[in-house]
Amino acid sequence: MQKKKVLEPREAKERLRFHEKFEAYLKQSKLRQTKQRQVILDIILSLSKHFDVETLLSESKKVDKSIGVATIYRNLQLLDEAKIIATRHFEIGKNYFEIIDLEEKHHDHLICNDCGEIIEFFNKEIEDLQEKIVKGLGFKLTHHKMDLFADCLKKRSCKFFKNKL
Amino acid sequence: MQKKKVLEPREAKERLRFHEKFEAYLKQSKLRQTKQRQVILDIILSLSKHFDVETLLSESKKVDKSIGVATIYRNLQLLDEAKIIATRHFEIGKNYFEIIDLEEKHHDHLICNDCGEIIEFFNKEIEDLQEKIVKGLGFKLTHHKMDLFADCLKKRSCKFFKNKL
DNA sequence: TTCGCTGCAAAGGATTTGCATTCTA
């Protein structure tokens, strides 16, 4: 099993590559580069890997208070199409978005019951079993969603626990 | 791996057991039995195992046209607490509900990309791997959600395909 | 000078809530 990924703050060089990827997508789709699009992607890259609309909107407004919700939603859709972010829904009625690593590695999620922290992991054995099961039922697997919910055994290192101190 | 479960129409005897379970929950919680609650549970038991609010509401209205949405939602919440149904969210913005078998067997889902049909399955190997992964990350698994999305290889037996004929 | 893009506000869809009324225990 793959080790827990440690999320480092994004470096300038990496951010540039995301901007280039978005730019390329815009050009290819004959869409325009705008100030707002730059700001939104900038903010996304400064947020933690998993974020919600509310956070993105309020952070974006700090840079340019005229940015509206509609622009946020329209561009999240665009970034999803450009495969720069992926849309997730861990709970009812609320969307989460996730920055897709440039290396494009698939992974599943472990969600901490105590603090809601999301940990990514990948396990080849499970992926293989999924293929096998689906095939056995007469289908061809296209994609999947696997979220594991768990209690933290080392409460001291849990974000939630820290907040209680 | 467990075979695909064939869903038989619910027998009167089984329905009675669901009603008894709900009744017991209501009594224990010092809540009241009402005509609407009976109707709603009746309808749920007559629907396919996975259903949505819209279907439940329209079917319930056929029995008692005065039943309102609020009552439906309030009772779905209650039935969830009573562990008679479970709330699911396969896609954004729409909830699905699922009748929990009296035998209470856990299972995962395969969702057909063609017709949306939901097939249940259980695989011990995967369950064991999940435990192992989570433990390795310093957590204790409490529950999980695994949904596999797939294309149907036998289009002829696909609900979606049939509708096209 | 085009259109795509934006902000705003209004519209939507799903779910919830407030309240007067009805009804169960």
Add this chain to the structure above:
DNA sequence: TAGAATGCAAATCCTTTGCAGCGAA
């Protein structure tokens, strides 16, 4: 009879849309 449950409508929450004006190419 108390207070739980209901139906209705209004209110929320999140997201989408329509439109006139703005701005990138």
